[in-house]
Amino acid sequence: MEQFFLETPAEGFIIITAQVRECVRRSRVRQGICQVFVPHTTAGVTINENADPDVVEDMLAALDRMVPELSYKHGEGNSPAHVKSSLVGCSITVPVVDNDLYLGTWQGIYFCEFDGPRRRKVAIQVVGG
Numbered sequence: 001m002e003q004f005f006l007e008t009p010a011e012g013f014i015i016i017t018a019q020v021r022e023c024v025r026r027s028r029v030r031q032g033i034c035q036v037f038v039p040h041t042t043a044g045v046t047i048n049e050n051a052d053p054d055v056v057e058d059m060l061a062a063l064d065r066m067v068p069e070l071s072y073k074h075g076e077g078n079s080p081a082h083v084k085s086s087l088v089g090c091s092i093t094v095p096v097v098d099n100d101l102y103l104g105t106w107q108g109i110y111f112c113e114f115d116g117p118r119r120r121k122v123a124i125q126v127v128g129g
Contacts, residue, residue, distance in 0.1 A: 002026070002124045008043075008113040013056040016045075016122060017108045020094075021101050023124040030099050032128015037091040039123060042081035042115035044088030050108025063087065063114075081115035088112050096128055 002023045038045045049055040063084050072079035095102040
């Protein structure tokens with residue numbers, strides 16, 4: 001397993017495709033899978049379009065609308081971040097083909113910050129032959 005760290009903004013999607021791709025290349029796995037895991041309860045990871053920055057803005061706006069500020073019981077005041085993290089998820093799996101991520105033309109891997117700024121960890125596990 002490999003890991004890397006990010007310094008994040010208060011909220012946002014950070015493209016991490018290049019860092020994950022480099023971990024896959026270093027693994028020397030020709031065919032297999034790459035799992036990206038975020039060990040945090042107020043952050044997540046997703047795959048989405050990486051060409052138009054408006055997609056990220058739309059995703060954040062949609063999540064804000066789905067998870068409004070309510071009178072949550074959790075005392076820290078970051079319950080919306082916990083809910084968004086659960087909706088997005090904390091891991092993704094991508095096929096590895098010819099020692100590279102098998103992503104679509106417009107796909108990128110994003111770290112999703114919902115409760116920053118923070119120093120965050122991303123774990124990468126590549127498995128295969």
